[in-house]
Amino acid sequence: LLNMSSPPSPSPTRWFKALRLGEPCLRTYPLECVDLLRRARIAFQAGRTLKECFRLTQLEALVRMLEEHECDFVDALGRDLHKPRFETVVFELITVKNEALHALTNLKKWMQPQSTTLDECLVISEPLGVVFIMGSWCNPVQMCLVPLVGAIAANCALVSPSEYTVHTAELLHRLIPFYLDNECFHVILAGISDLPEIVELKFDHVFFTNKEEGGKIAVAAARTLTPVTLILGSKNPCYVDQNCDVPTTVQRIAWACFHNAGQSLTAPSYILCHTDVKARLVQALKCCLMEFYGPDPRESRSFGRMVNLDIFSRTRDLLWRSGKVVVGGQVTEAEKYIPTVLTEVAESDPIMQQEVFGPVLPILSVNDVDEAIAFINKQEKPLCVYAYSTNSKVISRIMQETSSGSFCSNDCILQSLMVALPFGGVACGMGSFHGRYSFETFSHRKASLLRGTRFECVTYLRFPPYEDRNLSLMTWACALSQKSQGWCQIL
Amino acid sequence: MSAPAAGEKMESHSQMVERLRAAFRSGVTVPEEFRRTQLTSLMSLIKDNEDQISKVLHQDLAKPKFEAILSEIEIVLNELHYAISNLARWMQPEYVSKSLATKLDDCFIRREPLGVVLIIGPWNYPLQLLILPLVSAIAAGNCVVIKPSEVSSATESLVAELIPKYLSQDCYTVARGGAEETKALLENRFDHIFYTGSQAVARSIVQAASIHLTPVTLELGGKCPCLIYGKINIAAAARRLVWAKYFNVGQSCVAPDYVLCTKAARDALVPALREVLEEFYGKEPKESPDLSRIVSDRHWTRLMELLKKTSGKVVVGGEADQEDKYIAPTVVVDLQGDDALMAHEIFGPILPILTVESLEEGIDFINGKEKPLALYVFSDESSVVKTVMENTSSGGFCSNDAIIHMTLPGLPFGGVGMSGWGSYHGRWGFEEFSHRRGCMLRGWALERLNGLRYPPYSSEKLKWLRWTTSPHSCSLM
Numbered sequence: 020l021l022n023m024s025s026p027p028s029p030s031p032t033r034w035f036k037a038l039r040l041g042e043p044c045l046r047t048y049p050l051e052c053v054d055l056l057r058r059a060r061i062a063f064q065a066g067r068t069l070k071e072c073f074r075l076t077q078l079e080a081l082v083r084m085l086e087e088h089e090c091d092f093v094d095a096l097g098r099d100l101h102k103p104r105f106e107t108v109v110f111e112l113i114t115v116k117n118e119a120l121h122a123l124t125n126l127k128k129w130m131q132p133q134s135t136t137l138d139e140c141l142v143i144s145e146p147l148g149v150v151f152i153m154g155s156w157c158n159p160v161q162m163c164l165v166p167l168v169g170a171i172a173a174n175c176a177l178v179s180p181s182e183y184t185v186h187t188a189e190l191l192h193r194l195i196p197f198y199l200d201n202e203c204f205h206v207i208l209a210g211i212s213d214l215p216e217i218v219e220l221k222f223d224h225v226f227f228t229n230k231e232e233g234g235k236i237a238v239a240a241a242r243t244l245t246p247v248t249l250i251l252g253s254k255n256p257c258y259v260d261q262n263c264d265v266p267t268t269v270q271r272i273a274w275a276c277f278h279n280a281g282q283s284l285t286a287p288s289y290i291l292c293h294t295d296v297k298a299r300l301v302q303a304l305k306c307c308l309m310e311f312y313g314p315d316p317r318e319s320r321s322f323g324r325m326v327n328l329d330i331f332s333r334t335r336d337l338l339w340r341s342g343k344v345v346v347g348g349q350v351t352e353a354e355k356y357i358p359t360v361l362t363e364v365a366e367s368d369p370i371m372q373q374e375v376f377g378p379v380l381p382i383l384s385v386n387d388v389d390e391a392i393a394f395i396n397k398q399e400k401p402l403c404v405y406a407y408s409t410n411s412k413v414i415s416r417i418m419q420e421t422s423s424g425s426f427c428s429n430d431c432i433l434q435s436l437m438v439a440l441p442f443g444g445v446a447c448g449m450g451s452f453h454g455r456y457s458f459e460t461f462s463h464r465k466a467s468l469l470r471g472t473r474f475e476c477v478t479y480l481r482f483p484p485y486e487d488r489n490l491s492l493m494t495w496a497c498a499l500s501q502k503s504q505g506w507c508q509i510l
Numbered sequence: 511m512s513a514p515a516a517g518e519k520m521e522s523h524s525q526m527v528e529r530l531r532a533a534f535r536s537g538v539t540v541p542e543e544f545r546r547t548q549l550t551s552l553m554s555l556i557k558d559n560e561d562q563i564s565k566v567l568h569q570d571l572a573k574p575k576f577e578a579i580l581s582e583i584e585i586v587l588n589e590l591h592y593a594i595s596n597l598a599r600w601m602q603p604e605y606v607s608k609s610l611a612t613k614l615d616d617c618f619i620r621r622e623p624l625g626v627v628l629i630i631g632p633w634n635y636p637l638q639l640l641i642l643p644l645v646s647a648i649a650a651g652n653c654v655v656i657k658p659s660e661v662s663s664a665t666e667s668l669v670a671e672l673i674p675k676y677l678s679q680d681c682y683t684v685a686r687g688g689a690e691e692t693k694a695l696l697e698n699r700f701d702h703i704f705y706t707g708s709q710a711v712a713r714s715i716v717q718a719a720s721i722h723l724t725p726v727t728l729e730l731g732g733k734c735p736c737l738i739y740g741k742i743n744i745a746a747a748a749r750r751l752v753w754a755k756y757f758n759v760g761q762s763c764v765a766p767d768y769v770l771c772t773k774a775a776r777d778a779l780v781p782a783l784r785e786v787l788e789e790f791y792g793k794e795p796k797e798s799p800d801l802s803r804i805v806s807d808r809h810w811t812r813l814m815e816l817l818k819k820t821s822g823k824v825v826v827g828g829e830a831d832q833e834d835k836y837i838a839p840t841v842v843v844d845l846q847g848d849d850a851l852m853a854h855e856i857f858g859p860i861l862p863i864l865t866v867e868s869l870e871e872g873i874d875f876i877n878g879k880e881k882p883l884a885l886y887v888f889s890d891e892s893s894v895v896k897t898v899m900e901n902t903s904s905g906g907f908c909s910n911d912a913i914i915h916m917t918l919p920g921l922p923f924g925g926v927g928m929s930g931w932g933s934y935h936g937r938w939g940f941e942e943f944s945h946r947r948g949c950m951l952r953g954w955a956l957e958r959l960n961g962l963r964y965p966p967y968s969s970e971k972l973k974w975l976r977w978t979t980s981p982h983s984c985s986l987m
């Protein structure tokens with residue numbers, strides 16, 4: 020039987036038990052990381068990752084891995100999160116495949132030096148070196164491999180899947196060496212508390228995704244002057260206007276909030292519902308949930324589970340101390356909730372004060388759009404802001420008067436899955452990725468100016484001994500170029 | 511100006527940040543009109559006070575008027591013109607390619623201002639390196655706390671005096687002070703911090719910022735190598751090298767720090783350097799009005815210590831005068847990689863020349879050190895230039911010249927590795943101070959297609975979904 024009742028710890032007794040029972044074993048060994056980092060650096064300095072064909076081969080191998088081992092991933096995620104096969108395939112496998120295919124198609128273009136208006140000026144994309152990617156447990160495969168696609172587009176990488184989703188981490192650890200270059204890419208199994216120590220081994224970029232603990236990573240990265248991308252969770256507001264298509268709204272919200280048992284960085288964290296439509300919304304939600312998961316979601320094969328007891332307990336405590344339950348509310352120690360909807364939640368309720376990691380949806384009432392906007396702006400800028408309305412002016416207002424990592428109207432989550440849109444937070448994190456933005460996160464844009472020695476007839480103007488005459492000539496040329504909006508390089 | 515008690519100062523910093531934050535929240539900096547007006551005012555600030563600016567720069571660094579005009583005034587005016595003429599275009603939403611299922615939706619990226627940002631300037635180009643990022647921050651719609659360097663105190667005073675006269679006082683303020691005050695300032699939360707300066711201070715800034723998860727742009731320095739190899743017109747190379755090295759008497763983050771070349775090249779280079787130096791600064795460089803001075807006693811002493819400790823031989827220059835904070839343009843040869851002069855960024859008028867036997871040796875030497883802010887190659891052979899460019903990494907790269915690559919607003923200016931991260935100038939600066947927000951405006955249509963993703967899940971639905979997210983469709987649903 021698998022022991023899911025406590026987050027795995029690296030204690031010796033547990034290792035022993037693991038070896039005996041064939042349980043997945045979590046090993047955290049910063050010393051081994053030092054060795055892996057050294058090997059990756061040597062591989063990078065040898066120039067292995069620079070050739071376009073190498074990068075393409077690695078990306079193709081990644082796609083193959085996902086296709087050939089679909090069953091293994093479904094199985095591992097089923098054990099970690101009770102994730103339905105459908106969700107695994109759609110959110111974990113197809114999303115990564117799309118990113119990889121997008122990168123395969125566009126890599127050549129991304130690698131081209133960008134030329135600016137003058138022939139001799141180029142912006143060249145250079146790899147950074149060895150990067151460290153730490154994934155979260157919400158969508159463990161997606162959060163590790165999508166950044167990896169970006170990193171493969173140039174660098175060597177160490178990847179650390181979340182320790183909470185033990186089986187998935189083990190699977191990645193086992194499979195990656197069969198598909199990707201063994202010197203350039205390594206998967207390590209590390210506990211979240213060991214990560215800052217590993218960050219301090221000094222990488223060229225550090226990429227961290229999770230609901231929390233981002234601060235410790237930022238501090239560790241700061242100590243070693245390492246650039247960092249943090250994709251962190253936040254409380255994502257979702258405004259529902261009195262003018263909206265209630266059945267469709269409800270379906271989209273319910274899908275977003277309860278898939279993966281509510282464990283998603285981009286799902287709405289709370290609803291700001293216009294008082295006029297609240298009763299209808301709640302009623303429609305009840306019906307929709309019935310449609311999705313049947314009368315007893317415990318029996319539904321479409322509903323996931325919480326990742327571990329700690330997360331479960333915290334969510335349960337918040338649930339019991341906040342608002343009024345209108346749907347669900349049943350709670351079972353076997354780490355799951357029946358999708359729960361709360362109403363009459365007040366701003367000061369515990370559930371509004373902390374991150375919620377589970378399938379609990381608080382609904383707060385607002386009287387109009389202004390109140391909603393004011394409420395949203397009082398909080399920290401969230402990762403996503405959502406708004407449902409048939410009135411495009413309302414949508415416009417919410418978009419323009421709030422700030423967030425990303426925005427979507429009349430749907431949820433999709434904007435964070437689009438390869439063409441950058442995904443990242445502002446205030447709750449820094450940096451972004453997806454598609455070309457992943458490639459840019461893991462590259463350095465080197466400005467290059469290639470000159471000949473033939474411009475001497477003009478360049479001499481800048482040399483000492485300084486003459487007022489020369490200065491006038493140069494400032495005149497500058498003024499000319501400023502007016503014409505061209506750029507005349509007279510220096 | 512007497513220093514107020516520590517507690518008092520901190521309170522006024524927080525109040526200042528709060529005030530700017532309130533101004534930002536009111537949305538006043540967002541409209542294009544406002545940003546344009548402020549940028550135009552900033553341009554007037556520079557144009558109206560050119561003489562004053564040259565004067566204070568001369569006070570701080572003995573900067574010749576020529577250098578002040580070129581490297582502090584014109585470059586800022588260029589950036590302002592560029593920003594004003596491109597602002598509308600930069601502010602446009604960027605529409606992105608859509609997939610099969612999002613064809614009816616609007617998908618675009620909005621550039622949004624970050625909020626209240628802090629810009630910390632250095633002392634070597636006290637106006638340029640403070641105002642250039644300011645231009646980008648204003649263009650991006652932010653409120654700004656401007657912190658000029660206290661080391662270049664005359665410029666600091668002028669900036670503190672002029673900014674409130676020309677820019678909106680609600681949105682932009684100048685914070686003054688030294689290390690202690692900066693530390694106190696950093697205890698407040700900013701939405702972005704832009705720092706130009708040294709690695710040592712950068713570390714403490716990033717650590718302070720990490721507590722608030724504030725993103726930081728770091729423009730640091732590094733030892734910018736200058737490789738001279740292959741066929742080359744030594745006289746032309748010498749002129750550009752001398753100009754770049756001794757402009758602002760070597761106190762530029764992108765000045766060529768040291769030279770790598772073969773023994774033969776060195777033997778041709780040294781007399782060429784001597785000749786050019788005489789051409790530029792005359793027989794007595796101390797008398798030349800075109801040479802600046804070291805910014806402070808502390809830095810003068812630091813540089814003199816290096817000259818004392820070096821095991822190399824001074825072949826040009828070496829003279830110095832403490833009272834005048836003068837150090838002659840100096841060239842040192844016969845030194846090894848572990849010399850005192852090779853340990854840290856020199857940031858002064860001392861040019862070490864190290865010899866290598868081959869191009870590979872030169873490249874290996876460069877790659878054995880931290881990535882610099884700039885890397886230079888002098889060679890008429892394009893294969894040499896290409897080899898160096900492709901086998902080394904640096905913030906920026908320039909062949910057959912130096913420094914000027916950072917004057918082009920079409921090129922991003924920034925470091926990599928220990929020379930910093932982030933970049934600015936032109937559009938890059940606008941992006942640096944903006945948040946790229948992905949937006950998707952969906953309609954209500956295509957709900958049947960959408961329906962494929964809802965529970966209860968079935969193999970049938972999954973099959974259809976897989977088909978719609980075919981290789982050519984770049985998005986899930």
